[in-house]
Amino acid sequence: MFLQETTANTTGYMIAGYAIAFIVMALYVASLYIRNRNLQRDLTTLEEMDKAPAPPAARRPKTQPGKTAKPVTKRARK
Amino acid sequence: MQPKSVLLKILDVLAIVLLGVSTYFALVKAPTELVMGNVQRVFYFHIGTAWTALLGFLFSALLSLIYLYTRDLKWDRFQVAAIEVSLVFFLITIVLGSIWARPAWNTWWTWDPRLTTAAITELIYIAYFMLRQGIDDPDRRARFGAVYALIGGISAPITFYAIRLFRTIHPVVIAGGNPEAQGSFSMTPDMLTAMFVALIAFTVIFIDLYWNRIRLGNLEDQVEQLKLKVMM
Numbered sequence: 001m002f003l004q005e006t007t008a009n010t011t012g013y014m015i016a017g018y019a020i021a022f023i024v025m026a027l028y029v030a031s032l033y034i035r036n037r038n039l040q041r042d043l044t045t046l047e048e049m050d051k052a053p054a055p056p057a058a059r060r061p062k063t064q065p066g067k068t069a070k071p072v073t074k075r076a077r078k
Numbered sequence: 079m080q081p082k083s084v085l086l087k088i089l090d091v092l093a094i095v096l097l098g099v100s101t102y103f104a105l106v107k108a109p110t111e112l113v114m115g116n117v118q119r120v121f122y123f124h125i126g127t128a129w130t131a132l133l134g135f136l137f138s139a140l141l142s143l144i145y146l147y148t149r150d151l152k153w154d155r156f157q158v159a160a161i162e163v164s165l166v167f168f169l170i171t172i173v174l175g176s177i178w179a180r181p182a183w184n185t186w187w188t189w190d191p192r193l194t195t196a197a198i199t200e201l202i203y204i205a206y207f208m209l210r211q212g213i214d215d216p217d218r219r220a221r222f223g224a225v226y227a228l229i230g231g232i233s234a235p236i237t238f239y240a241i242r243l244f245r246t247i248h249p250v251v252i253a254g255g256n257p258e259a260q261g262s263f264s265m266t267p268d269m270l271t272a273m274f275v276a277l278i279a280f281t282v283i284f285i286d287l288y289w290n291r292i293r294l295g296n297l298e299d300q301v302e303q304l305k306l307k308v309m310m
Contacts, residue, residue, distance in 0.1 A: 007110065010117035010181045017120035017177040018101070021127075021170050025097075025283075028166045032290055039297045046304040 134164030139231025
């Protein structure tokens, strides 16, 4: 390419480059939107489950005498 | 989830507008490079995405330090968001570089120091998400992720300086004249303008996507907490 006297015709590569850049960005924005929508649905379902009265036996997991349930996400509640 | 703030909505619009302006400058305002032709125009997006991605990786290393010091999961969410957006931007950098290399170097890929360090950086951060997927406990996941991102952060300056430290065919366009480089070019004032517009545009786009990703992380956390509450 660098020994030629006229400008190389590389327009096809340029179009491919810009097309890929825009497609990747669009896909990422779409993934943010879809994940957000799915989480909103999950949140609504969980809020409904939380409000609904649960049967007494299902409210707390059974623990053996002398043992307490392990708090899995103690810090996560911050 | 809280509704989007006015500032974020403005940032969303500004990011789209700046992307359009940057494309206009790169495709219309900047002159055609005499030797390489139009493919040189991918340079503006290539450098814009590379700049923000490498800064994002460094920023995530800083956030890791803050998390390890405070042990507050908020910083873990900020760190994940920074790495995810940087990973997407760096993928664009690598693909655009490869497309430029085909007519300039007559090959899609060569194991040049810059290309190799860039590929390693991308793989390091892909592995970061694989590591996180394998750990259930949020505290452990955040701790391991922070240490990994802190060590992985070293790859960003190595990638940046690879063309200045090693013999390479990759052009050093900013502050450097590499005699080994193939495909380097001198920038005219219009080219410089297009480059700076791209740098500003991609910085704003990065901040906008980063903010949106943080909001998604907060929502994920909210759902996880509610799941635990419902299960108990």
